[in-house]
Amino acid sequence: MLSTDFVIATAVGYVGLLFLIAYIGDRRARANPGGLLRSP
Numbered sequence: 001m002l003s004t005d006f007v008i009a010t011a012v013g014y015v016g017l018l019f020l021i022a023y024i025g026d027r028r029a030r031a032n033p034g035g036l037l038r039s040p
Helices: 004-031
Strands: none
Touching: none
């Protein structure tokens, strides 16, 4: 059975990874505004 500490650490790591992906996506969107919308 999984320990509580492992489950909490995995959940925190997963949420942190999601925030990191969102941060990188936001930085790329600000660096190239309208890049996705202008593509055919």
